[in-house]
Amino acid sequence: MTNFTPFVRSEMIDPREPPSGQQGLVRWARENLFSSPANSVLTVLGGLAILWLLMGIVPWLMHSVWNAASLSECNAIIAQTWGPDATGACWAMVRERWHQYTYGFYPMDQYWRPNLAFVLMLVALAPVLFLSLPRKMMLFSLSFPFIAYWLLWGGTIWAPIVVALGFGVMALVFRFASPKLGVPVGAGVGLLAAAAWWLLVQTPLSTALHSAIPLGLREVDSDQFGGFLLSIVIGITAISASLPLGILLALGRQSDMLLVKSLSVGFIEFIRGVPLITLLFTASLLLQYFLPPETNFDIILRVIILVTLFAAAYIAEVIRGGLAALPRGQYEAADALGLDYWQAQRLIIMPQALKISIPGIVSSFIGLFKDTTLVAFVGLMDPLKGITAVVRADINWKGIYWEPYIFAGAIFFLICFGMSRYSMWLERKLKTDHR
Amino acid sequence: MTFVSDAPKENFRLGMLIYDTRYRSLTIQVVVLVLFLLFLSWLVNNTIANLEAKDRTFDFGFLLNRAGYDINQRLVDYTNDSSHLRAGFIGLLNTLLAALVGCTIATVLGVFIGVLRLSKNWLVSRLMTVYVEVFRNVPVLLWILLAATILSETAPQPKDFRSTPEMEAAGEAPKASMLFGIIAVTNRGTVIPEPKFCLGREREACHTESLQPGSPEGGLGVIDLGIFKVSLNLLALLAVFGGSIFVNRRLVRQANATQEATGERPVIWWKSLAILTVPSMILLWVLGLHWVVPELKGFNFVGGINVAHSFTALTLALALYTAAFIAEIVRAGIQAISRGQSEAAAALGLRPGRTMNLVILPQALRVIIPPLISQYLNLTKNTSLAIAVSYMDLRGTLGGVTLNQTGKELECMLLMMGIYLTISLIISALMNMFNRAVRLKER
Numbered sequence: 001m002t003n004f005t006p007f008v009r010s011e012m013i014d015p016r017e018p019p020s021g022q023q024g025l026v027r028w029a030r031e032n033l034f035s036s037p038a039n040s041v042l043t044v045l046g047g048l049a050i051l052w053l054l055m056g057i058v059p060w061l062m063h064s065v066w067n068a069a070s071l072s073e074c075n076a077i078i079a080q081t082w083g084p085d086a087t088g089a090c091w092a093m094v095r096e097r098w099h100q101y102t103y104g105f106y107p108m109d110q111y112w113r114p115n116l117a118f119v120l121m122l123v124a125l126a127p128v129l130f131l132s133l134p135r136k137m138m139l140f141s142l143s144f145p146f147i148a149y150w151l152l153w154g155g156t157i158w159a160p161i162v163v164a165l166g167f168g169v170m171a172l173v174f175r176f177a178s179p180k181l182g183v184p185v186g187a188g189v190g191l192l193a194a195a196a197w198w199l200l201v202q203t204p205l206s207t208a209l210h211s212a213i214p215l216g217l218r219e220v221d222s223d224q225f226g227g228f229l230l231s232i233v234i235g236i237t238a239i240s241a242s243l244p245l246g247i248l249l250a251l252g253r254q255s256d257m258l259l260v261k262s263l264s265v266g267f268i269e270f271i272r273g274v275p276l277i278t279l280l281f282t283a284s285l286l287l288q289y290f291l292p293p294e295t296n297f298d299i300i301l302r303v304i305i306l307v308t309l310f311a312a313a314y315i316a317e318v319i320r321g322g323l324a325a326l327p328r329g330q331y332e333a334a335d336a337l338g339l340d341y342w343q344a345q346r347l348i349i350m351p352q353a354l355k356i357s358i359p360g361i362v363s364s365f366i367g368l369f370k371d372t373t374l375v376a377f378v379g380l381m382d383p384l385k386g387i388t389a390v391v392r393a394d395i396n397w398k399g400i401y402w403e404p405y406i407f408a409g410a411i412f413f414l415i416c417f418g419m420s421r422y423s424m425w426l427e428r429k430l431k432t433d434h435r
Numbered sequence: 436m437t438f439v440s441d442a443p444k445e446n447f448r449l450g451m452l453i454y455d456t457r458y459r460s461l462t463i464q465v466v467v468l469v470l471f472l473l474f475l476s477w478l479v480n481n482t483i484a485n486l487e488a489k490d491r492t493f494d495f496g497f498l499l500n501r502a503g504y505d506i507n508q509r510l511v512d513y514t515n516d517s518s519h520l521r522a523g524f525i526g527l528l529n530t531l532l533a534a535l536v537g538c539t540i541a542t543v544l545g546v547f548i549g550v551l552r553l554s555k556n557w558l559v560s561r562l563m564t565v566y567v568e569v570f571r572n573v574p575v576l577l578w579i580l581l582a583a584t585i586l587s588e589t590a591p592q593p594k595d596f597r598s599t600p601e602m603e604a605a606g607e608a609p610k611a612s613m614l615f616g617i618i619a620v621t622n623r624g625t626v627i628p629e630p631k632f633c634l635g636r637e638r639e640a641c642h643t644e645s646l647q648p649g650s651p652e653g654g655l656g657v658i659d660l661g662i663f664k665v666s667l668n669l670l671a672l673l674a675v676f677g678g679s680i681f682v683n684r685r686l687v688r689q690a691n692a693t694q695e696a697t698g699e700r701p702v703i704w705w706k707s708l709a710i711l712t713v714p715s716m717i718l719l720w721v722l723g724l725h726w727v728v729p730e731l732k733g734f735n736f737v738g739g740i741n742v743a744h745s746f747t748a749l750t751l752a753l754a755l756y757t758a759a760f761i762a763e764i765v766r767a768g769i770q771a772i773s774r775g776q777s778e779a780a781a782a783l784g785l786r787p788g789r790t791m792n793l794v795i796l797p798q799a800l801r802v803i804i805p806p807l808i809s810q811y812l813n814l815t816k817n818t819s820l821a822i823a824v825s826y827m828d829l830r831g832t833l834g835g836v837t838l839n840q841t842g843k844e845l846e847c848m849l850l851m852m853g854i855y856l857t858i859s860l861i862i863s864a865l866m867n868m869f870n871r872a873v874r875l876k877e878r
Binding site: 033035042043046047050182188256257260270272273274275276277278281282285286288290291292366370373384385388401405409412420 | 467478481562580817844860
C-alpha cells in the first residue's frame with residue numbers, strides 16, 4: 001500500500017480579480033453609460049450637449065470683469081485683455097447695483113432696518129421650521145410681524161403695538177366665549193371685539209401714547225421698497241397668511257353645511273380660474289371701486305391681500321387632497337372618542353392631513369414666491385423686471401441682459417431649491433410608517 | 436306594569452340655537468348668509484357711490500365703439516376701424532393660440548424629458564434632472580423676458596441676409612442665413628413659409644401670382660362666417676383627415692376582433708399608415724399646395740408669415756417652463772406603477788415595447804392625467820404674462836389698450852375675468868371627460 005498524504009487545503013483561496021472590463025470605472029461606464037447601442041448614442045449626444053454648453057459658458061465666465069463703470073468699459077477691458085473676439089461677463093453691473101437688487105430704493109442710511117428685520121425673521125422662522133427648538137420661541141415668532149412692520153415702514157412704535165393688542169383682545173374674548181358658545185360662535189364674537197378695538201380704540205389710543213412717549217423711526221414709503229426686500233416681504237407675509245386661510249377654506253369645502261360649502265367652492269374655483277395678473281390689476285384698479293370712497297390704502301398691502309387669497313385657494317385644494325386621503329376610520333375613531341369637531345380636527349385629522357400634503361403645500365409656496373415677481377406689472381419694483389428695467393434703462397448699462405437675469409435668477413433658484421429640499425427633509429422626518 | 440315612554444319632548448328654547456348641535460349648524464349658516472349678503476350689498480353700494488362720484492356709468496355699450504388701435508399679430512381680419520369687441524376677440528384668439536401651441540410643445544418635451552429622466556443612462560438622467568430643477572425653481576417671467584431679450588438683441592437685421600455682388604466677388608457669405616433655407620429669424624420677427632393653393636389653374640402662373648403680397652389663399656377660397664373667415668382648404672383637409680381616422684379606427688377594431696377570434700394579430704401598420712396619409716396627400720395635391728418661402732426684397736422680407744418675437748418668446752418660455760413640471764408628472768406616473776406589473780408582463784412574454792404600450796402606459800396615464808390638466812390650466816393662465824413682452828393677448832387688448840382708452844376699468848376687468856374663468860372651466864370640463872374615459876373601470 002502506497003503511502004499518500006491527502007491534500008486538504010486549510011485556508012480559502014482569495015477570490016480572483018474580476019477581468020479588467022468588469023471593475024472600477026470601466027465597469028461603471030459599461031453599466032451606466034454604454035449598456036446598449038441606444039444608450040451609447042444617448043451618452044454621446046448628452047456629452048456633446050454638455051461640451052457645447054461648457055464651450056459657451058466657461059470662457060464667458062473666465063473673462064469676467066468686476067471693475068468697470070459701464071458696459072462699454074467692460075467690453076473694452078475684455079477686448080484688451082483677452083483679444084477682440086473674446087466674450088465675457090460684466091459682473092461690474094452687479095457690483096454697482098447690488099443694493100438696488102436687494103433693497104430697491106430704500107434710503108441708504110436706513111439699510112440696517114431691513115437687515116435687522118431679515119436676521120430677526122430667521123430667528124422667528126427657526127422654531128416654525130425645526131420642531132426640536134424650544135416652543136417658547138414661538139412667542140417671538142408671533143410678535144415678529146409687528147416688529148418687522150415697524151422696522152421696515154417706520155413711524156411710531158405705538159401703532160403696531162396697539163394693533164397687536166387688538167389680537168390680544170380677540171384671543172381673550174375667544175378664550176372665555178368658546179367653552180360656552182362653541183368654537184365658531186366664539187371666534188365670531190372674538191373677531192367682533194377685535195374689530196371694535198381696531199375701529200374705535202386704535203387711532204385715539206396710539207395717538208395718545210405717541211404724544212405721551214414719542215418713540216419712532218423715520219417713515220419709509222411703500223414705493224421705495226423694491227428688489228428682493230419686496231419679494232421677501234410679499235412672499236413671507238402671503239405664505240404665512242395663506243396657510244391658515246387655506247386650511248379654513250379646505251374645511252369649508254368639506255363641510256356638511258351647504259351654504260358654507262358652496263361659498264368655499266365658489267371662492268376657490270373663481271380664484272383658481274383667473275390668472276394672478278388679473279387679481280393684481282384688481283388690487284391696483286378695482287379696489288378703489290369696491291371700497292368706500294376716499295379710502296386709499298397702501299399698494300403693497302393691497303397686493304399682499306390679493307396674493308394671499310390667490311395662494312389660499314391653491315393651498316385649500318392641496319389640503320383637500322390630504323383630507324380625502326385619510327381613511328374614514330380616523331374620523332369615526334375621533335367621533336368614538338367623543339371629540340367635538342374642532343378637537344377632532346386639531347388633534348386627529350389635521351396633523352395627518354397636513355403631513356400628507358406637505359409636498360403640495362411647499363410647492364404652492366414656491367409657486368407663490370416665484371409669482372411675487374408679477375407685482376412688477378402694477379408698478380412695484382420687483383428684482384426681475386422692475387429693477388432690471390431700471391438698470392437697463394441706464395445709459396451705462398444699456399444692452400446688458402445675461403448678467404442681470406442670471407444674477408436675479410440664481411438667487412430665486414437658491415431660495416426655491418432650498419424650500420423644496422427642506423420639504424423633502426421634513427417629509428422624511430415626519431414619516432412614521434414602515435416602508 | 437309601566438312602559439318606558441319616549442323622552443318628554445323638550446320645548447324649544449332660544450338658547451338651543453347655539454348650544455344644541457342639531458340647530459347650531461343652521462344658526463351658523465343663517466349668520467353666514469346674512470354676513471355674506473351684507474358684504475355683497477356693501478360692495479355694490481360702494482361701487483355705485485364710487486361710480487357716481489367719478490361720474491361714470493356701468494354699461495358695456497363702449498364695446499361697439501371704434502377701437503382705433505392696431506394689433507400687429509392677428510388670426511382673423513381686424514383693422515383699427517373695428518370695434519373694441521372685435522379687438523377683444525382678436526386678443527382671445529391670440530391667448531388661445533399661445534396656449535394651444537405652448538401646451539403642445541410642453542407636452543411633447545415634458546414626456547420626452549420625463550422618460551429620459553428614468554433612463555438607466557447616468558449622464559442623460561442627470562442632465563434631465565438639472566433641466567427640471569433649473570426650470571422649475573426660477574420664475575417663468577425670467578424665461579419670458581430672457582427669451583424676448585435674446586431674440587430681439589441677437590437676431591440679425593433683415594439686411595444682414597443680403598449678399599451683394601461685391602461680397603460674392605470676395606467669396607464672403609452674408610452675415611446671416613435662413614434656417615433650413617426657409618425660416619428667417621430677424622430682429623423684427625420670425626418669417627416662416629406660408630401655404631398657398633392653386634385649384635384648377637395653370638400652376639406656373641398661379642405660383643408667380645401667389646408671390647404677390649396680399650394675394651388670396653387660392654384653392655377652395657375662404658367662407659365668411661360673418662364674425663370671421665374660415666379657410667375652406669383647411670376645413671376640407673380636416674374633414675378628409677377625420678374620415679381617415681374614422682376608417683383607421685374601424686380597421687384597428689377589425690384587427691382586434693380577428694386577434695380575439697384566432698389569436699393571430701394581422702399585420703396592419705402599413706394599411707393604417709396608408710389610410711392616414713394617402714387621402715390627405717391626394718387632397719393637398721389636387722388643391723395645389725405650395726409654400727411661399729420668404730424672400731428678401733428691399734429692406735425687409737416679403738412673402739411668408741411674420742411671427743412676432745413676442746409670440747415666439749412667450750410660447751417658447753411657457754413651454755420650456757411647463758415642460759419641467761410635466762416631466763415630473765410623467766416620471767411620478769410611471770414610477771407609481773409597481774414593479775410587479777412590468778415583471779408580470781415580462782412573465783407573460785411581452786417584449787419591453789409592448790410592456791410599455793399595453794401595461795405601463797395605460798395605467799400610468801390614469802395617474803398622469805389629473806395633474807396634467809392643472810398644468811395645462813396653469814399654462815393657459817400664464818399666457819397673461821404676455822404683458823411682459825407686449826404680445827396682444829386678451830389682457831393686452833381688452834384689459835390693456837381698450838381699458839386705458841375708454842377708462843371702463845370695472846367693465847373690462849369683469850369681462851376679462853369672466854372670459855378667463857370660462858376658458859378654465861371649459862378646459863377642465865373637457866379634460867375631466869377625457870379622464871373619465873381612461874379611468875379604471877370598476878364594477
